[in-house]
Amino acid sequence: MSYANSTIPVSAQQGVHDRLTERVARHLAEPFLKPIADYNREAYVASLAGWDRRAPLILDAGCGVGHSTIQLARTYPDHWVIGIDQSQDRLSRRKPYPDALLPKNMVFARADLVDYWRLMYADGLRLARHYILYPNPWPKIGHLSRRWHAHPVFPFIPKLGGVLECRSNWQVYIEEFAVALGQVLTRTVTWETFEAVVPLTPFERKYRDSGQTLYRLVTEVD
Numbered sequence: 001m002s003y004a005n006s007t008i009p010v011s012a013q014q015g016v017h018d019r020l021t022e023r024v025a026r027h028l029a030e031p032f033l034k035p036i037a038d039y040n041r042e043a044y045v046a047s048l049a050g051w052d053r054r055a056p057l058i059l060d061a062g063c064g065v066g067h068s069t070i071q072l073a074r075t076y077p078d079h080w081v082i083g084i085d086q087s088q089d090r091l092s093r094r095k096p097y098p099d100a101l102l103p104k105n106m107v108f109a110r111a112d113l114v115d116y117w118r119l120m121y122a123d124g125l126r127l128a129r130h131y132i133l134y135p136n137p138w139p140k141i142g143h144l145s146r147r148w149h150a151h152p153v154f155p156f157i158p159k160l161g162g163v164l165e166c167r168s169n170w171q172v173y174i175e176e177f178a179v180a181l182g183q184v185l186t187r188t189v190t191w192e193t194f195e196a197v198v199p200l201t202p203f204e205r206k207y208r209d210s211g212q213t214l215y216r217l218v219t220e221v222d
């Protein structure tokens, strides 16, 4: 696929999945007890080693190659910015600046967010800002539970507080995320389309340059 020729997710699903509300209700009612893997505990500790325990926290959840983490650290120099991704390959890719010019108020760690989010919550940490940028859409109808908002870990995401922002190039994903979050928070959560004048991530740049509509949801979850 050439660079500016990215396609929006193709799915037989045209609107909010009809099992979503039932799925979220189940995750709210049943505790999520999957054991935490040791490598995620180690990554969690490592991600906080450079934090002074005073700077407000920003989590870039699923940061990919980390360009957004770098931009966020530059935008919020008084915050500690954590970029988490499960792919060491993506985290290790060359950054747009030499190491010496990278912001010092950020860290990357390889971890599974399913564990990382729960570790952060259990530790009593709360976020100032929380970004979930272009998560894998899992557009097949049968893959609903792989989308973050239908995953058992989802109720932990708003518990971390702060300004939560999710972006996607698939309208259904953002609609569903808003419905599920609204169900957890027991209030209406809205979403919007937006122009990525300065793209925050490589995926965002690619989608924008392919002429796609971009969707986002931004809401305070304290």
Ligand SMILES: C[S@@+](CC[C@H](N)C(=O)[O-])C[C@H]1O[C@@H](n2cnc3c(N)ncnc32)[C@H](O)[C@@H]1O
Pocket (backbone or CB within 6 Å): 061, 062, 063, 064, 065, 068, 084, 085, 086, 087, 090, 111, 112, 113, 114, 132, 133, 134, 135, 136, 201, 202, 203, 204
């Ligand atoms: C579509 S990419 C988007 C990356 C980046 N946010 C961007 O916009 O360029 C989704 C990212 O989420 C990461 N990811 C998916 N599931 C994850 C999990 N359970 N824990 C940590 N990272 C995960 C993937 O490795 C991938 O880098």
